[in-house]
Amino acid sequence: MRIAAALAVVFVVAASCGGTRNAASSSTPSPVPSPTATATSSAATATPTAAAGRSVEDVIAQIDEAKLVAHMNALVAVGSRDPRNPGHEKAAQYLRDQLKLVSGIATGMHQTVYQGITLQNILVTVSPPSGAQTSVDGAILICAHYDSTASRTPGWRPAVDPAPGADDNATGTAALLEMVRILAGERGSLRRPIVLAFFDGEELFFKGSAAYQQTLAGLAQPIRFGDVIDIDMVGFNPTADRLDLIWYTNGSAGLRDRVAAANDRYKVGVTPLNPQLATDASTILDAAPFGLAGIPAVALVERYGDPDATYPGNPAFHTTQDTPERVTNHRLWLKAAKLALATALEIARSG
Numbered sequence: 282m283r284i285a286a287a288l289a290v291v292f293v294v295a296a297s298c299g300g301t302r303n304a305a306s307s308s309t310p311s312p313v314p315s316p317t318a319t320a321t322s323s324a325a326t327a328t329p330t331a332a333a334g335r336s337v338e339d340v341i342a343q344i345d346e347a348k349l350v351a352h353m354n355a356l357v358a359v360g361s362r363d364p365r366n367p368g369h370e371k372a373a374q375y376l377r378d379q380l381k382l383v384s385g386i387a388t389g390m391h392q393t394v395y396q397g398i399t400l401q402n403i404l405v406t407v408s409p410p411s412g413a414q415t416s417v418d419g420a421i422l423i424c425a426h427y428d429s430t431a432s433r434t435p436g437w438r439p440a441v442d443p444a445p446g447a448d449d450n451a452t453g454t455a456a457l458l459e460m461v462r463i464l465a466g467e468r469g470s471l472r473r474p475i476v477l478a479f480f481d482g483e484e485l486f487f488k489g490s491a492a493y494q495q496t497l498a499g500l501a502q503p504i505r506f507g508d509v510i511d512i513d514m515v516g517f518n519p520t521a522d523r524l525d526l527i528w529y530t531n532g533s534a535g536l537r538d539r540v541a542a543a544n545d546r547y548k549v550g551v552t553p554l555n556p557q558l559a560t561d562a563s564t565i566l567d568a569a570p571f572g573l574a575g576i577p578a579v580a581l582v583e584r585y586g587d588p589d590a591t592y593p594g595n596p597a598f599h600t601t602q603d604t605p606e607r608v609t610n611h612r613l614w615l616k617a618a619k620l621a622l623a624t625a626l627e628i629a630r631s632g
């Protein structure tokens with residue numbers, strides 16, 4: 282009940298003002314608006330008002346490379362985003378501050394503790410206009426982890442040593458911030474809500490996203506997302522504009538195909554886009570807990586896949602050398618953000 286009440290607070294703030302309000306300061310975990318709050322709000326609203334909106338091409342063209350770089354640099358500047366490091370809270374504060382600048386969204390938090398380590402997931406909901414579906418049951422989830430690690434550096438101490446995590450995953454986190462900014466202006470065209478999740482603890486084997494998924498599934502009225510798109514490590518590859526499209530179990534085949542179709546339809550230009558099936562949690566990405574729970578889930582990532590002519594591997598991965606200077610393929614970074622945004626927007630508009 283305590284969780285449900287907090288969820289209602291988050292939702293009411295969003296539905297009543299539609300402007301720059303933020304519930305992130307709530308001290309109670311608040312994963313998403315509750316079904317109860319949704320029903321109450323819907324009863325008080327008029328007819329659905331979802332409009333056509335701008336073309337997907339025009340929307341994804343708004344992703345700003347300079348903003349991506351600025352976000353990456355700010356996230357790296359905290360020193361480390363390992364949840365045991367003081368820099369982590371600075372990064373979380375940076376995200377909250379950036380989200381406060383965006384109108385028309387609802388921001389909440391979900392907190393969990395893993396082996397004594399507090400993990401903070403930050404959730405943003407972009408809801409359709411009043412009258413369209415406002416429950417996040419069936420919503421599209423776009424996610425990226427903002428924590429970092431340098432566990433491959435010998436002698437690395439999580440609480441005090443650097444973990445810049447520029448490619449992994451300030452690139453995805455920055456892309457998610459840009460998606461929030463742009464999607465907030467597209468609410469009028471949505472038929473389904475979009476939740477954007479800044480997950481914590483991915484480097485501890487996706488403990489933040491897994492706890493969030495379990496929280497939703499464990500509610501008196503369980504919440505299931507309709508589709509999940511994860512973005513993780515997308516700015517390094519110096520050889521090709523390649524991404525791997527990880528799809529979790531056969532239940533994600535339809536979403537996999539939809540991402541591939543969007544890459545073609547909107548001329549995003551990820552080449553090659555390599556589908557790879559994941560069937561268990563050994564493919565460690567935040568899409569995993571959702572996909573393995575039967576929710577269509579994919580991840581856009583350069584990390585997985587055998588090194589070959591189009592992917593030399595990122596030698597700085599999980600080391601203190603994962604710095605912004607090594608994130609040199611900004612074109613790929615833009616393409617990854619565009620592909621995630623185009624796919625999510627297309628689904629959210631189709632109802």
Ligand SMILES: [Zn+2]
Nearest residue numbers: 449450513514
């Ligand atoms: Zn990562």
